[in-house]
Amino acid sequence: MKTTPVIQVRDVEMSYDTPDGTATILKNCDLQIREGEFISIVGRSGGGKTTLLRIVAGLLTPTAGEVTIKGNPVQEALNDLAMVFQKPVLLPWRNNIGNILLPLEFRGKVTPKMKRDAQDLLELVGLADAGSKYPYELSGGMQQRVAICRALVSHPQIMLMDEPFGALDAMTRDTMNLELQRIWAETGRSILFVTHSIPEAVFLSDRVVVIGDKPGRVIADIKIDLPRLRTREHRFSPEFAAYEHQVAELIGVKEGIS
Numbered sequence: 001m002k003t004t005p006v007i008q009v010r011d012v013e014m015s016y017d018t019p020d021g022t023a024t025i026l027k028n029c030d031l032q033i034r035e036g037e038f039i040s041i042v043g044r045s046g047g048g049k050t051t052l053l054r055i056v057a058g059l060l061t062p063t064a065g066e067v068t069i070k071g072n073p074v075q076e077a078l079n080d081l082a083m084v085f086q087k088p089v090l091l092p093w094r095n096n097i098g099n100i101l102l103p104l105e106f107r108g109k110v111t112p113k114m115k116r117d118a119q120d121l122l123e124l125v126g127l128a129d130a131g132s133k134y135p136y137e138l139s140g141g142m143q144q145r146v147a148i149c150r151a152l153v154s155h156p157q158i159m160l161m162d163e164p165f166g167a168l169d170a171m172t173r174d175t176m177n178l179e180l181q182r183i184w185a186e187t188g189r190s191i192l193f194v195t196h197s198i199p200e201a202v203f204l205s206d207r208v209v210v211i212g213d214k215p216g217r218v219i220a221d222i223k224i225d226l227p228r229l230r231t232r233e234h235r236f237s238p239e240f241a242a243y244e245h246q247v248a249e250l251i252g253v254k255e256g257i258s
């Protein structure tokens with residue numbers, strides 16, 4: 001893993017004018033992500049996680065501070081980024097290969113090589129036979145895998161993922177965690193991942209970043225020193241439990257760990 005920061009968030013602030021006055025959602029927010037790192041952002045609901053991710057994606061402009069991607073302003077680096085949302089948002093009238101190729105179509109002509117790449121990605125996520133099928137023929141977890149293929153097809157250096165497995169049942173979510181870890185290991189992407197689930201964050205991440213609320217800012221940046229590739233069994237180790245408790249305490253979770 002190289003040490004060059006691919007994402008640099010410096011002193012970011014985000015405020016909104018509301019009928020009750022100015023609401024400051026993020027303040028003095030600093031974060032650095034290096035090439036190939038998997039970073040999760042956790043924190044209380046409403047603490048500003050999605051806001052921070054959208055600022056990094058260039059979808060929101062911060063009130064103050066800056067975000068750079070490989071040293072450039074976000075707006076000049078959009079080709080380096082791809083985003084995966086909580087819902088897969090696939091076009092129902094296009095088959096799955098057609099959905100995956102969509103970002104490339106927006107940029108110009110789709111070549112046979114790009115089509116082969118899309119098929120390779122389907123194989124990577126275990127859906128080799130799904131290309132000619134339509135989204136409605138797939139389960140929620142399979143559709144989210146197609147959405148991940150769509151994010152990967154343009155070879156972005158950075159994947160931004162906003163609670164992508166939040167709508168899945170626990171078993172499917174576990175499987176998707178393993179799958180995402182494998183894709184991350186095989187493709188070498190930097191991933192910034194927002195989640196409500198502390199076990200998911202600990203399982204997937206090189207570092208778990210905890211956002212405190214009112215206003216949101218980074219209150220802890222915890223290195224997860226567990227071996228790769230992680231297996232289901234790692235979830236039951238004392239080291240894993242210790243990380244879960246450390247993160248839960250920082251968030252202020254009093255009972256249980258979501």
Ligand SMILES: Nc1ncnc2c1ncn2[C@@H]1O[C@H](COP(=O)(O)OP(=O)(O)OP(=O)(O)O)[C@@H](O)[C@H]1O
Binds near residue numbers: 018023044196
């Ligand atoms: N356009 C807006 N105007 C005013 N307030 C906003 C606006 N957009 C978001 N907010 C507020 O910003 C805060 C942070 O929202 P955000 O979605 O980033 O939090 P979050 O940590 O991702 O929450 P959750 O975990 O529930 O998804 C919330 O209190 C939200 O109401």
